Amino acid sequence: MIRFEGICKSFGGARAVNDVTLDVARGSLCALVGTSGSGKSTLLRLANRLLEADEGSIRFDGADVTNIPPVELRRRMGYVIQSVGLFPHWTVERNIATVPRLLGWPSARIDQRVAELLDLVGLPPGLHARRYPDELSGGQQQRVGVARALAGEPELLLMDEPFGAVDPPTRRGLQDSLMAIQKRTGTTILLVTHDVEEAIRLGGTLAVLDQGRLLQTGTPAQVLAQPATDAVARFFGGPLLGLNRLKALRVGDRAHAGAPSPGEGEPIDAEATLEAALARMVAEGRSRLPVRRLANGAPGVLDLADLVRP
Numbered sequence: 001m002i003r004f005e006g007i008c009k010s011f012g013g014a015r016a017v018n019d020v021t022l023d024v025a026r027g028s029l030c031a032l033v034g035t036s037g038s039g040k041s042t043l044l045r046l047a048n049r050l051l052e053a054d055e056g057s058i059r060f061d062g063a064d065v066t067n068i069p070p071v072e073l074r075r076r077m078g079y080v081i082q083s084v085g086l087f088p089h090w091t092v093e094r095n096i097a098t099v100p101r102l103l104g105w106p107s108a109r110i111d112q113r114v115a116e117l118l119d120l121v122g123l124p125p126g127l128h129a130r131r132y133p134d135e136l137s138g139g140q141q142q143r144v145g146v147a148r149a150l151a152g153e154p155e156l157l158l159m160d161e162p163f164g165a166v167d168p169p170t171r172r173g174l175q176d177s178l179m180a181i182q183k184r185t186g187t188t189i190l191l192v193t194h195d196v197e198e199a200i201r202l203g204g205t206l207a208v209l210d211q212g213r214l215l216q217t218g219t220p221a222q223v224l225a226q227p228a229t230d231a232v233a234r235f236f237g238g239p240l241l242g243l244n245r246l247k248a249l250r251v252g253d254r255a256h257a258g259a260p261s262p263g264e265g266e267p268i269d270a271e272a273t274l275e276a277a278l279a280r281m282v283a284e285g286r287s288r289l290p291v292r293r294l295a296n297g298a299p300g301v302l303d304l305a306d307l308v309r310p
């Protein structure tokens, strides 16, 4: 869907992005992660030509982005930033309708799209469509920002720290909504975050940047099991990397067949993370949990020892 090839970008002689080659497959979610100043936002802005690369090429659906007019490019790529940037004097529905209006959609189609998107991001249209941004909480504004970016049915959604400014429980709610939206719409997402937990939780592919260089790509489970460099290991927790790894693995990945014995407590879901399983074991003083259902449908068990298996 989008491929960065040998991309370099400098500001005043300092390399912000250094020879990055990265492929984001159609329908996937790729999280650009790395410490502050590693070049994540720059890479995102190069995708929609808010910035131009010094070297290398970016192909979007097979075409070099420099051959696509910026207006067309930004219509085909939704862009969500942390500060949201909603127009304060426009209602929620008018904000969301920005791109469809520019595209000249008939008003009935726009109204239908706005209502559908508000539902999708979990804001009932009857309650929210006519409100103004300053009548919404920060988390609700973020949801409107996501709806607005999706309005023109973009092929790619670029998100720069989209949930950076909201509290952790709201952030988790927004992450869940985003994952559900992606499942439903199949939109390709390239997202910037420096939050390790968010990067792991969203699943998909991680692309780890450090000082402008791409150090590693892979699923969270792969990257946390075998960090390519010390910088990657440090980013994912250093001495606590092992604990973060438990966030990237599911109970079903490690549980084994077995009949739970009486008194072993509530079964845990095979989809729960190993971190959640360990938390239950610690809280309940158990070294074994029954598992509701393995991939083959049979009940199973998870032992404390399963958590430390390679």
Ligand SMILES: Nc1ncnc2c1ncn2[C@@H]1O[C@H](COP(=O)(O)OP(=O)(O)OP(=O)(O)O)[C@@H](O)[C@H]1O
Pocket: 011, 012, 015, 016, 034, 035, 036, 037, 038, 039, 040, 041, 042, 043, 194
């Ligand atoms: N417009 C600009 N002019 C000059 N330098 C810039 C500009 N944009 C970015 N930089 C520099 O490029 C480097 C990479 O910045 P970038 O914003 O891409 O990093 P980041 O990984 O997104 O960081 P953060 O997580 O803090 O947002 C930094 O050293 C930054 O100071």
